Amino acid sequence: MPGMVLGGRYQVQDKIGTGGMATVFRGHDEVLGRTVAVKTMLPQYATDPSFAARFKQEAQAAAALQSPYIVSVYDWGKDADTYYIVMEYLRGTDLKSGIRKHGALDCKKVAQIGSQIAQALSVAHKHDIIHRDIKPQNIMVQPDGNIKVMDFGIARAKNSHLTTDNSVLGTAHYVSPEQTQGKELGPTTDLYSLGIVMYEASTGQVPFQGDDAITVALKQVNEQPKPPSQLNPAVDPSLESIILKCMQKDPAARFQTADELYRTLRDYLAGRMQSVNSATALLPAAATTALDRTGATGATNALPAVDRTGRFRPQSATEQAADQEAERAHKKKRNIILGVVGALALIAVIIFAVTSMLGSSTTAKAVPNLLGYTQDEAVQKIEEEGFEVGSVNSKYDSSVAEGKVCDQDPAANLQMPEGSTVNIWVSKGAEPAEEVEVPDLTNKSAADAESALEAVGLVGKVGSEEESDDVGAGKVSSQDPKAGTTAKAGDTVTFHLSTGPSQVVVTNVVGDDESTATSRLKQAGFKVSVQSVSSSSVSKGTVVSTDPGVNTSADKGATITLYVSSGPESVSITDVTGWSYADAKAELEGAGFTVKLASGSSAEGIVTKQSATGSATAGTTITLTTQAASTDGTGADKNPTNGGGSDAGSGTNGTSNSTSANSSNG
Known part of the structure; x- marks a missing residue:
């Protein structure tokens, strides 16, 4: 395969991964000049019509999903006998590898990853696509800290003919109970798997383990998970309650939509604990049907009790007996109420029958269907059908155009006496998104910028890199919209990372x-x-x-x-008067000066005068004046070499003459 060109534009390069039915290569788009990932179906499946149909469906489904948290599908096709999908090439590491390397993540990071996956699932679910294989191996963590959900290889559209095969397709550690049992799947099955992903990210391990896939799958149906805080005390109760609600055995007890889960995680990241506590209020435990290894069914255990912190704890036998007794009492009370209601209904029927036999003048008519009418049209229709117009109300409804009737009471086609009052509600259109202030992202890392945006309900997107003289490399240097402006919740804020100064x-x-x-x-x-x-x-x-x-x-x-x-350096001048000329010259030249002997002076004499004192710049010329050693008793040598002084000695002629202190007779 490497070296081939698919579709006349995608050059296949080195292999980067292999899955159950396809191989993924790094590739090069020769038209747009960019690196891509090319997924090709394994040869043994290419001739199987069912696998080819599944591969084609995956490409079509994934290509329709546009989200910053879903890997983009650019193209797909068939070249000779090779089916291929061209996707966005991702850099980073999968979440599973990250957890293996670093262990449990902190609660805020778990919530951030969970909220991004929930946003990706929201987009898929709105296209009636269920992923069915949410697991850390399919979550790519990019260098900027954001994630991409990958591999819709076993995803199915609800209306697809391929959904008749409800076999367990996901990985056993992450499948939902209903997926294990082969039941019809809905969006909540992906939320169950996401709950396990967050459980593993916050504790470093999956909730159910076993020697084989069947053992693990049975535990998904029959056993309750240990609360994450028992494995990692750093997991706080609010995040724990979110995770455990996702992992309820009964799909009806979970979050019902990915949007609902996303909003709860967003509130958690923003510190809105009241909203989180309200969203995660536990529903009554519901019995589910479990499978043993033989395929027999049996009732599962009830959900464990909850302590004051909101965490699960195991029920004692006494508590279980009390719950069973309460359930029996509840059923008895319900049966009594149903009996009373039935009796009242019977009386009502009798009264109606008697009234009819007595020839009541009131005629029952079907209430007209007013949905989609304008207010004026609805009023006219109500009156034409012999009913009275009641209240005219308004409310937001994203599914009905503004100005059209979106609800009515009584409901359409209900038999009501002629002249009955009909109330209507007129749509105000989609409810406007909450306006929020755009935070200042300057000098934040990509991950911190993403968290700051999520905290106020905005979506972050990394734009192009740019030079900045004021912001260090890898930090946010600019953003659009700007900080302090207002945006609607759910809007995207693009931020640019600095490459440092130019x-x-x-x-x-x-x-x-x-x-x-x-x-x-x-x-x-x-x-x-x-x-x-x-x-x-x-x-x-x-x-x-x-x-x-x-x-x-x-x-x-x-x-x-x-x-x-600052010019030449100034040097201190040594006072050399009284020195021999030779010694004075050596001292001054050593200090960087030029020495000159005064006219008429002898190089053998004693220095009696120097032309400069104090200090001068190096190279300055200093003139030295010397005098020969005194012979008249007035100029004794000041630099004697034999210790002699200025004593006068006796001349050889007997006269009293001064002699040199350096004379031979000393």
């Missing part, structure tokens, strides 16, 4: 004066700081270098450091 080349300002360099860099979008450095080669006030260096790239808005020359 990169700008650092302008070459070396050799410019400080003012010019600062102006040029600011015009390029940088901030500027200045540091002084001494330089004997660059004039004072001129830029010596920059950091980062010139002609390199830096983030727009980054700070560029200018190193500006």
Whole structure:
């Protein structure tokens, strides 16, 4: 298969997965130039008409579903003997792998994932499509934290001829009791499976385990799950009650629509506990029919009792006996009431018959069907049929056009005495969605932005990435609609993630004066700081270098450091008077100065004068004046080498002459 081109445009690349009846490849759409996922039916099924019909139905059903939380189907077809479906290519990991790697998720994340799956199921159910195989393996968690529901491979439309096969098609750990028993399935079967997905996400394990699929399936029918908080104490009671309501054995005791479950999870995320408690109020336990391994049926156990926290606890034998006694009393009371009602009904019949025999003048007529009429038309119809117009009311009804009658009392075709009053309700159209304020998503991660939107009933969508000088990479830099504006609950808010600041080349300002360099860099979008450095080669006030260096790239808005020359460095001058010229010269040249001997001075003399004192810049010329060692007793050597002083000695001619302190006679 790799290397083939299907439908003249989809090049098949490497295999990325295999399912029960198909293989999935990474592919390339040569027309639109994008990566896609290509699902192809396994060869052994391609010649089977029933599997081909199922494959075709999957493609048609999935292609009709448009939701940010459902994998998109772009195309489908048949090329030679190969049936294929072209889908959105997803990056990320499936929820099952995530739970295996990280264990139980926190309650808010579980609710966020659950609410997104519920929104996906709502779209499918409105198209009369039941997924039938909701499980973590079919939930892809994308890099931005949002999910996509995948694989409608066993999904069925309610009106499909393929629904006659009600065999267990899902995975045993996630199937509903009615799916196990081969009963007719409705939207609540997907909600049961979603409840198990949230159970596993919040505890790290599935509620029912066994050695084989049959054992697990029987537990789905017969056993109550342990409350999630018993496996993970971090699960709070409100989320636990939502999960356990999804997992009720009786479909009528569960949430009845995916929208209802979504709204409850949204209220939970928003902290509206009163709404959650109201939505998860437990219904009376209802008996269901269970199957044993032989196929025999038997009554299942009643639901366990509930403690003050709203969590399930096992019933004791005493409590079970009390419940049974209460049930018997209830039935007895019901039978008495039914007997009284029956007697009253009999009396009414007798009265009606007697009245008829006495020739009552009141004629019974069928109430006309007024639905779909305008108010004026309905009033006219009521009067034409011999009835009286009662109250005219109005209410919201999304299924009936505004201005048309959407309800009536008495109901249409009911036999009523002529002249009876008929009340009508005129539709105001669909109820307007609640208006909410759009939150500020700036600097939030994609997951946090999604949570903030869900908390107020809005839907988040990740738009294109964009550069931002003010927002770090991976955070929200802009959104549409803007923060603070109003939107209707259910509206989509598109937010864009920052790739960080744009990169700008650092302008070459070396050799410019400080003012010019600062102006040029600011015009390029940088901030500027200045540091002084001494330089004997660059004039004072001129830029010596920059950091980062010139002609390199830096983030727009980054700070560029200018190193500006303060001129040559000033050096302290040592006082060398009284030193020998040779020592003085070595000292000053070592400090960076140039030494010059004054005219008429001897390099063998003692320094008596220097042209500069204090400090001067390196390289400055200092002139030294010297004087030969004194021979008249007035200029004794100040740098003796033999410890001698300025003592006068005896000349060889007997006269009293001063001699050098450095003389040979010491």
